[in-house]
Amino acid sequence: MQSPKSRMAAYALVAIALASTLAALVEAGSAKSSNFDITQYESRFGGIRRDVPTDAAIGYLSDADPSLTSSVAEYYLAQLAVVPLVVANNAAQPLVMANVHTPQPPEFYRSKGLELVKDYGNGVMLLRRPAR
Amino acid sequence: MSLLFVMLSAITGILIVRLAWPNGLRLCRHDLLRASLGAGLGLGIASLIVFLADAAFGGGAKFVLAADIGVFALSFAANWILRRNAACPLCAHPSPGDGGFVLSGAALLSVGAAAAAFCLFIAANPFGEWDAWAIWINHARFLASGPTWTRMFSPSLAWAVQDYPLLVPGAIANAWMAAGTQSQVASWAVSGLFLFGAIGVVFGVLDLLRGRMQALVGVAALLGAGAIIRMGASQYADVPLAFFYAAAVAMLCLPDAIPADRHSWWLAGAMAGCAAWTKNEGLVFLAVIVIARAIAAARSRSFHPPLFALLIAGAAPFALATAWFKHAFAPANYLISERQQPLGALLADVSRYMTVAVEFGRQGFIFGGWLLPPVLVLAVYFWMVGKSAATGPGRLAGLLTTGLMLGAYAGVYVVTTKDLNWQIETSLARVMMQLWPMAVLTFFLYARELKPAAVPEQKQQETGKRAKGKGR
Numbered sequence: 078m079q080s081p082k083s084r085m086a087a088y089a090l091v092a093i094a095l096a097s098t099l100a101a102l103v104e105a106g107s108a109k110s111s112n113f114d115i116t117q118y119e120s121r122f123g124g125i126r127r128d129v130p131t132d133a134a135i136g137y138l139s140d141a142d143p144s145l146t147s148s149v150a151e152y153y154l155a156q157l158a159v160v161p162l163v164v165a166n167n168a169a170q171p172l173v174m175a176n177v178h179t180p181q182p183p184e185f186y187r188s189k190g191l192e193l194v195k196d197y198g199n200g201v202m203l204l205r206r207p208a209r
Numbered sequence: 210m211s212l213l214f215v216m217l218s219a220i221t222g223i224l225i226v227r228l229a230w231p232n233g234l235r236l237c238r239h240d241l242l243r244a245s246l247g248a249g250l251g252l253g254i255a256s257l258i259v260f261l262a263d264a265a266f267g268g269g270a271k272f273v274l275a276a277d278i279g280v281f282a283l284s285f286a287a288n289w290i291l292r293r294n295a296a297c298p299l300c301a302h303p304s305p306g307d308g309g310f311v312l313s314g315a316a317l318l319s320v321g322a323a324a325a326a327f328c329l330f331i332a333a334n335p336f337g338e339w340d341a342w343a344i345w346i347n348h349a350r351f352l353a354s355g356p357t358w359t360r361m362f363s364p365s366l367a368w369a370v371q372d373y374p375l376l377v378p379g380a381i382a383n384a385w386m387a388a389g390t391q392s393q394v395a396s397w398a399v400s401g402l403f404l405f406g407a408i409g410v411v412f413g414v415l416d417l418l419r420g421r422m423q424a425l426v427g428v429a430a431l432l433g434a435g436a437i438i439r440m441g442a443s444q445y446a447d448v449p450l451a452f453f454y455a456a457a458v459a460m461l462c463l464p465d466a467i468p469a470d471r472h473s474w475w476l477a478g479a480m481a482g483c484a485a486w487t488k489n490e491g492l493v494f495l496a497v498i499v500i501a502r503a504i505a506a507a508r509s510r511s512f513h514p515p516l517f518a519l520l521i522a523g524a525a526p527f528a529l530a531t532a533w534f535k536h537a538f539a540p541a542n543y544l545i546s547e548r549q550q551p552l553g554a555l556l557a558d559v560s561r562y563m564t565v566a567v568e569f570g571r572q573g574f575i576f577g578g579w580l581l582p583p584v585l586v587l588a589v590y591f592w593m594v595g596k597s598a599a600t601g602p603g604r605l606a607g608l609l610t611t612g613l614m615l616g617a618y619a620g621v622y623v624v625t626t627k628d629l630n631w632q633i634e635t636s637l638a639r640v641m642m643q644l645w646p647m648a649v650l651t652f653f654l655y656a657r658e659l660k661p662a663a664v665p666e667q668k669q670q671e672t673g674k675r676a677k678g679k680g681r
Contacts, residue, residue, distance in 0.1 A: 086593035087426050087659055090586060091315045094433030097580045098319045098326075101435025104578075105326035108333035108439075115336045131357050153343045156366070160347065161354035165365035 113154055122158035124197040125174050131161050136170030138186065138204065140177045151176060168204075175202040210388035211395035215252075217281055218383060219244075219402055222251020224284035229472035230299055231292035239299040242413025245406040246460075246476060249452055252399060253483040254280060256379025257530055259352050259386065264533070268355030270386040277387050299417060302467055306661045308421035316425040319432045320408060326435070327404060330442030331397050337444030344369050345378050345446060346396060352382035353391060362538055372539040374531050376487040377446045396444050403449040404441030407646045408432070410452065414459040415653050418466050419597065422659035430587070431649045434577025440642050446488050447639045453484035454494055454614075455646035458607040461502055462654060464516075465601025474516050478523025486527040489542060490643060493617045494610070495524060501609035505602035547626040555624045565622045568633050569615070572641050587652060595657040607651035614644055 129135060137155060141148040155176055156164045164174065168189045175186060177200040186193065191204040226247040230239065255277065262272045308316070336342045347369055351361035362371050377399065384395035411431050415424035431437070441448040460477030463470055481498050484491030499520065506512040540546065555561060573584035618640055625632050 083594045083657070083659060086590050087312065087422070090433075090590045091312060091426055091429040093579070093581050093586055094429040095315050095319055095322075097433040097578055098322050098429075098435050098438075100580060101432075101438050101578055102322045102326040102329075104435070105329035105333075105438070105442075108330050110333050111338070113336075113342075115342060131354075131360075150339070150343075153347075153368070157342055157347050157350065160350035161357040161360050163360050163363040163365050 113150055115154060115157065118154045118158045121197070121199045121201050122155055122174070124195070125201065125203055126159045126162060128195065128203065129159075129162055129172060133162065133172055134170045135159075135162055135164050136168045136173040137164050137166050138168045138173050138175045138189065138191070140179065140181055140185065171206050173204040173206070175204055176200060177202070210390055211384040211392040212398050214277065214384035214387040215255075215380070215395050215398040215402070217277060217387075218251040218255035218380065219248035220251065221247075221277070221281045221284050222249065222254060223247030224281070224288050225250060225254075226476070227288055228284070228292060229476060230297065231288070231295035232297035232300075233292065233294050235297075237297050237300055239297060239413065239417065241409045242299075242417065245409030245413060246456055246480070248402045248406050249449075249456055249483060250476075250479055252380040252402065252449075253376055253479070253486060253527060255383035256376045256486065257526060259379040259383045260375055260530055260534065262386075263352060263355065263358045264538070268358055270355065270389065273383055273386040277383065298470060299467070302417060306420050306422070308425045309661060312422055312425040312429075316412075316428045319429050320405075323408070323432050323435075323438050324405070326438045327401060327442050330439055331400075334443075335393055335397075337396070337400075337442070341396075341444035344373065345444060346381070346393075348373070348375065348378035349381040349385065349396070350391065352378055353385040355386070359538065362540065367540070370543075372535065372542045373446070373488060374486045374491070374534060376483060376527075377449050400441050400444045400448065403452045404438065407437075407448065407452040407455055410456045410459050411646055411650050411653075414462060414650060418462060419599070419653060419658045420660065422661065423653055423656070426659065427649055427653040430653070431646055433579055433586075434583065434642070434645055436576075436578040436638065437642055437645060440639060445639065447643050450484055450487045450491055451643045451646050453480050453487060453491065454610075454643060455650050456480040457484060457494070457498055458603075458610055458647050459650055461498070461520075461606050462601070462603035462650075465599070465603040471516070471519060474519035475523030478520040478525070479527065480523075481520075482524030482527030482531075485524070485531045488643075490614075490618070490640070492531065494614060495528060497613045497617065498606065498610050501613060502602070502606040504609060505605040508605065509600075509602045511602055544621070544624065544626060550626070552624060561623050561629060564629055564633070565619050568622075568637055569619060572637060576638070576641055577645065591652070591656055594659070597655055597657045599654075599658070604651060604654040607647065607654065611644060611648050611651055614647075618644075 137152055139148060139151060141151060152166050155174065168191065173191055186204050190206055192207055194203040194205050196202045223244050226243045230243060258273055258276045262268055262276070266272050336346060348361055351358045352375065380399050381395045385391045408428055408431060412424045412428045415427045437448065457477050457480035460473040460480060463473040481495045485495040502520070503512065503517065574582040576583050579586065622629065622633060
């Protein structure tokens with residue numbers, strides 16, 4: 078190197094940088110998993126993906142509080158699980174997929190003018206709007 | 210199987226780069242640079258294949274598989290026929306010297322720690338962070354669905370930022386379509402290739418232009434912003450974009466040292482074009498880097514239109530795909546479609562400039578997870594080592610590009626239609642990370658070269674005698 082000053086600068090920079098990188102490694106070691114189990118979503122919604130024609134318009138109904146961020150995430154995950162189906166985040170569609178956390182009485186969907194097509198278990202149901 | 214096809218795409222890109230910078234059937238110290246650039250280029254081409262298959266040919270997995278194998282076979286055959294005995298043109302440049310045990314060890318430790326951290330982050334969140342699965346993997350699944358891919362533009366999915374270009378999801382979808390299975394491993398591999406490719410590009414170009422020691426310090430500094438590892442593992446498109454920014458600037462700097470090399474011009478264009486095909490910010494980058502290089506060339510009175518034609522020709526396939534995607538498929542960006550306040554009112558609001566300036570300045574001190582403020586660390590380093598005596602319009606173009614991109618990003622924050630504080634809070638660190646590898650590269654091109662300690666004269670003579678003896 079040209080001078081002791083340059084050598085010192087290089088070693089100091091590398092030492093600080095390396096310590097920062099190792100701090101990132103420590104952070105990675107304690108990285109938390111997100112609360113969203115995507116694989117579980119895929120297996121729960123797999124039946125809907127198989128049963129519904131890809132060009133169908135499908136809606137979404139949940140018993141979760143819509144103001145929560147996690148509710149938005151659950152809708153996004155449901156969409157991800159059924160691609161290439163397109164899921165609108167409302168129940169005003171001819172077909173609707175329900176994603177419920179606790180067992181709901183039929184009134185839950187009947188009040189929205191929907192009827193049950195198939196209950197896939199694990200809180201997943203396919204609903205439809207009866208033809209008038 | 211998905212991993213196999215990601216690797217096939219990367220190898221195809223490497224073979225194309227080897228057409229530009231051949232080395233016969235041999236390996237040399239520039240292969241890390243070739244591999245890094247080639248992997249990025251190959252993934253870019255893989256995404257173009259998927260886009261063509263979906264947009265022009267009705268989306269067939271067989272088309273994708275045939276095209277992948279076809280492009281690979283062509284690249285391989287071209288190398289075999291045209292470049293089998295060619296010598297490495299980059300090796301004609303003087304050797305960079307030794308890196309020294311301490312710096313080599315520290316840089317290796319940094320890269321090893323980064324690799325371990327990357328795997329740990331992936332293990333914690335295999336589908337990446339929120340935007341990864343909500344946007345990028347979501348888009349990849351639509352692209353891989355073939356004929357129904359245009360359903361990703363349904364108004365019901367406006368939340369998935371439908372105008373984002375398709376390089377990252379396309380590269381993943383390519384592997385899925387060719388393999389016939391949608392394994393998340395493809396997304397991990399794509400993310401890893403871009404993260405470690407960025408390291409390879411910074412190392413490879415500094416090694417070539419400023420020596421091994423400078424390259425090792427550059428790699429350590431790049432990874433000093435440890436957040437780049439988490440962002441890489443988050444499976445967002447910011448690190449791929451950062452890779453293409455750095456690679457484009459790197460390629461424009463090569464002619465500073467190797468003026469006869471024409472290939473770096475089209476490679477720079479291809480990297481900038483890939484940036485445009487990766488994220489909307491890349492479109493700005495494509496314009497900025499051409500302007501910056503033109504300014505730098507004009508300043509050094511070295512403007513050669515044919516070289517700029519090569520730059521633009523390299524970018525053309527990706528830029529045209531982006532234009533087609535934007536024109537024929539994607540909805541307007543939210544900056545245009547969601548405009549509620551008049552642009553003039555936002556531009557006239559001084560408080561927005563103040564907020565942006567303060568937050569940009571703050572990033573200099575808290576950026577990237579450095580244990581000490583990076584702006585101070587790098588400023589002190591530069592003060593201690595001084596400025597490199599090397600000159601050339603390439604590194605000036607890098608400096609101008611970094612500065613102009615910072616200005617462009619600041620401008621977007623000023624006119625954003627979203628809540629400014631929310632936008633800054635949720636995106637500024639990521640946006641700064643996009644510029645980081647390019648900024649590190651430019652910084653170490655300006656900083657004075659580090660040279661190995663002088664070998665004592667007697668030792669040199671002994672080494673020389675031994676070498677002569679062996680020669681006999």
